[in-house]
Amino acid sequence: GESVGLHLPTLSVQEGDNSIINCAYSNSASDYFIWYKQESGKGPQFIIDIRSNMDKRQGQRVTVLLNKTVKHLSLQIAATQPGDSAVYFCAENPSLQGAQKLVFGQGTRLTINP
Amino acid sequence: NAGVMQNPRHLVRRRGQEARLRCSPMKGHSHVYWYRQLPEEGLKFMVYLQKENIIDESGMPKERFSAEFPKEGPSILRIQQVVRGDSAAYFCASSPLPSRGEQYFGPGTRLTVT
Numbered sequence: 001g002e003s004v005g006l007h008l009p010t011l012s013v014q015e016g017d018n019s020i021i022n023c024a025y026s027n028s029a030s031d032y033f034i035w036y037k038q039e040s041g042k043g044p045q046f047i048i049d050i051r052s053n054m055d056k057r058q059g060q061r062v063t064v065l066l067n068k069t070v071k072h073l074s075l076q077i078a079a080t081q082p083g084d085s086a087v088y089f090c091a092e093n094p095s096l097q098g099a100q101k102l103v104f105g106q107g108t109r110l111t112i113n114p
Numbered sequence: 115n116a117g118v119m120q121n122p123r124h125l126v127r128r129r130g131q132e133a134r135l136r137c138s139p140m141k142g143h144s145h146v147y148w149y150r151q152l153p154e155e156g157l158k159f160m161v162y163l164q165k166e167n168i169i170d171e172s173g174m175p176k177e178r179f180s181a182e183f184p185k186e187g188p189s190i191l192r193i194q195q196v197v198r199g200d201s202a203a204y205f206c207a208s209s210p211l212p213s214r215g216e217q218y219f220g221p222g223t224r225l226t227v228t
Contacts, residue, residue: 032215042221043219051215089157100145104149106156
């Protein structure tokens with residue numbers, strides 16, 4: 001069945017270092033992936049997305065890598081700042097046609113140490 | 115441009131009462147999704163609606179839960195005869211077109227059943 005999981009539930013990094021958050025997905029038919037950031041008491045905030053016809057996409061301080069061979073997704077955050085502390089979720093959309101539900105992973109809590 | 119709006123932000127109900135959660139999508143968005151999040155977990159899809167139509171309700175419990183998105187006004191998630199297990203954060207998301215994939219989330223309604 002559909003499932004998205006994360007390798008690590010928590011991650012602590014020093015301010016200024018780079019962070020890498022990983023995600024494994026099981027549905028090989030998924031063709032669209034999103035990373036969300038959720039701060040305490042708030043809704044998920046869209047960070048970056050990637051479609052299955054790409055293997056890398058860059059945004060401002062963030063990069064998403066997609067490895068379809070091993071069904072692995074990662075989010076890289078460069079030069080982490082205190083404001084990056086949050087829970088990060090990967091989500092997959094099994095199909096861009098028809099039903100549009102997103103399947104979320106459990107989340108990784110990122111803590112930035114000063 | 116206002117984002118997705120949800121109200122109330124916090125809702126307390128006694129067991130057996132009804133809960134009504136409201137969601138106004140972003141301007142120009144006609145697709146609405148409801149998700150439920152338990153503490154320390156990822157979001158779980160409940161239902162996907164377009165104006166006056168339920169497209170996918172595969173994540174909705176069969177009993178006590180219903181959703182609508184009328185021609186005018188916000189989308190409503192209704193929970194009848196609430197039980198303690200309904201306590202969770204309920205998030206609404208909207209998107210402009212299903213083919214775009216990305217969904218933008220509101221701040222959520224935190225339901226507590228006492």
